[in-house]
Amino acid sequence: MERRGRIPVAKFRTQEAKTRSRSRVREPDYNEQDPEHDMFTLLEDNIALREENKALKLEIETHKTTQEEQQAQHEKMCATLESLQQQQTNFETQIKELSAKFNKALNERNALDKLHKMKVDQIHNLTSELEHIREKQQDQAPPIAPRSVLGSVELKRKLFKILQSGSADSADSIGTQELDSLVDANSEVVPITSGLVERLANEFLTLKNFTNSVELQLYEANEKMAELLEQQHAMEEENEALRTENSNLTKVAKLLTENMKESVETSQKMEAALIKLKQRNDELTAKTRDLTDGQPGSRTSTSSSVLNEQVEFEQIQDQVQQQAREHNERIVEMQNLMDAAIAKTTNDELKKLQLKLEILEEQLREAVTRADRAEEQLAHYQQSEQKSLVAPTPPPPPPPPPPPMPGKLFPPGGLVAAGGGSLSDHIAGHSLRKGSGDKIIENVKHQVQAEAATGLDALMREFKSGGVTLRRRNRRKTGTSEALKEMFQVLEISQKQNRNSKICVDLHSSRGVDV
Numbered sequence: 415m416e417r418r419g420r421i422p423v424a425k426f427r428t429q430e431a432k433t434r435s436r437s438r439v440r441e442p443d444y445n446e447q448d449p450e451h452d453m454f455t456l457l458e459d460n461i462a463l464r465e466e467n468k469a470l471k472l473e474i475e476t477h478k479t480t481q482e483e484q485q486a487q488h489e490k491m492c493a494t495l496e497s498l499q500q501q502q503t504n505f506e507t508q509i510k511e512l513s514a515k516f517n518k519a520l521n522e523r524n525a526l527d528k529l530h531k532m533k534v535d536q537i538h539n540l541t542s543e544l545e546h547i548r549e550k551q552q553d554q555a556p557p558i559a560p561r562s563v564l565g566s567v568e569l570k571r572k573l574f575k576i577l578q579s580g581s582a583d584s585a586d587s588i589g590t591q592e593l594d595s596l597v598d599a600n601s602e603v604v605p606i607t608s609g610l611v612e613r614l615a616n617e618f619l620t621l622k623n624f625t626n627s628v629e630l631q632l633y634e635a636n637e638k639m640a641e642l643l644e645q646q647h648a649m650e651e652e653n654e655a656l657r658t659e660n661s662n663l664t665k666v667a668k669l670l671t672e673n674m675k676e677s678v679e680t681s682q683k684m685e686a687a688l689i690k691l692k693q694r695n696d697e698l699t700a701k702t703r704d705l706t707d708g709q710p711g712s713r714t715s716t717s718s719s720v721l722n723e724q725v726e727f728e729q730i731q732d733q734v735q736q737q738a739r740e741h742n743e744r745i746v747e748m749q750n751l752m753d754a755a756i757a758k759t760t761n762d763e764l765k766k767l768q769l770k771l772e773i774l775e776e777q778l779r780e781a782v783t784r785a786d787r788a789e790e791q792l793a794h795y796q797q798s799e800q801k802s803l804v805a806p807t808p809p810p811p812p813p814p815p816p817p818p819m820p821g822k823l824f825p826p827g828g829l830v831a832a833g834g835g836s837l838s839d840h841i842a843g844h845s846l847r848k849g850s851g852d853k854i855i856e857n858v859k860h861q862v863q864a865e866a867a868t869g870l871d872a873l874m875r876e877f878k879s880g881g882v883t884l885r886r887r888n889r890r891k892t893g894t895s896e897a898l899k900e901m902f903q904v905l906e907i908s909q910k911q912n913r914n915s916k917i918c919v920d921l922h923s924s925r926g927v928d929v
């Protein structure tokens with residue numbers, strides 16, 4: 415046989431050719447056959463189309479799996495967004511409740527400050543009057559026997575006003591009776607006995623002790639309020655971090671939806687391309703079947719090649735199914751890990767917030783109990799003052815250890831100038847700052863302008879006055895959530911798959927145009 419133009423042709427005439435010549439049938443010219451209907455060309459095109467068909471099927475399956483995965487991720491994102499919104503609303507309500515409690519504690523503290531200031535003013539007036547009496551006693555000759563001291567009517571009114579401050583109507587009636595028994599109301603000069611002066615000194619000591627205890631309570635209340643404000647700032651920062659995380663999750667959800675739409679469009683295009691390939695494959699199969707060839711060996715070779723191709727196709731299909739199963743198992747494992755990480759992080763954050771809220775409530779309860787205790791002490795002091803008007807007062811107990819206060823009750827010389835003015839400055843120093851700076855509460859001023867100290871004494875004075883504190887603010891460091899990182903990775907993988915699918919579809923479309 416001889417090969418002419420890729421078609422085998424016999425040199426001798428067969429019996430079939432002789433029969434055709436006798437029946438005047440024209441012998442087919444194999445050299446003039448259309449190259450498009452050449453059998454080998456059709457077989458090569460069929461093999462190429464089958465390979466493209468396999469690749470497109472694999473791409474369609476991968477896109478379906480990625481689309482399902484993205485749908486599941488989208489649902490999980492919606493659930494996490496709802497939970498974050500609920501947490502945000504809960505945090506806002508808790509912050510409002512804490513601010514209301516803080517305002518209540520602030521009002522109580524202001525009331526205590528006013529009461530303290532009133533008592534200190536009374537003590538200052540009493541101290542000035544006693545100093546005036548002592549100066550008059552020093553001017554006169556030293557008395558041999560106890561005698562009455564003369565004072566003005568204004569002094570008498572101030573002294574008994576101090577003794578009767580805060581008492582009930584019964585105490586006022588008792589004080590007026592004692593005042594009438596001591597001196598005539600119409601006289602210009604009031605005799606003040608030494609017993610009355612001693613009683614006033616004892617009363618002054620009790621007032622000093624009460625003032626020290628109130629100042630100590632106010633200092634502790636200031637510290638507690640500072641801690642509460644710091645915790646409030648930390649809660650606000652944590653709320654802001656949650657808001658940013660919520661916005662990030664919303665953005666990622668939008669990107670996932672857009673990517674899912676894009677993957678759906680790409681899968682539709684790939685399905686259309688697959689349908690076209692099937693149609694082309696059917697056409698080529700029909701043309702191959704319609705072709706006639708005189709050689710029976712070619713049919714057997716074609717059938718054997720078709721069988722080999724079917725076996726290869728089944729093997730490739732099994733491999734693809736195995737890879738799809740492994741990929742699905744990997745996706746399920748990653749989803750389980752992501753769910754566990756999300757649940758762990760949310761549970762830890764909720765526990766931390768609950769503990770913080772319990773600590774804040776306990777501190778607020780302590781502040782309220784201290785305020786109630788101060789009110790009870792004030793009422794007890796008023797009752798003891800009322801009793802002191804009837805019976806002589808016993809010697810007062812030793813004062814409790816106060817914050818930095820004057821060392822002596824009556825220092826020699828300059829008692830009124832040093833003690834009274836510095837004490838009023840100290841009361842004026844107890845005030846909250848309304849701004850949001852680093853220091854929330856102003857430090858208590860020095861009550862006594864002592865001599866300039868250097869070295870360790872100055873350092874200890876700074877620590878006592880509150881100008882230096884050793885507390886450190888433990889700010890909560892909010893990092894990126896594990897769920898958000900996992901979603902970014904899934905988004906990146908799906909975008910890569912979409913790009914590969916688009917490239918495949920573009921190649922198929924360009925190849926179809928060329929064909």
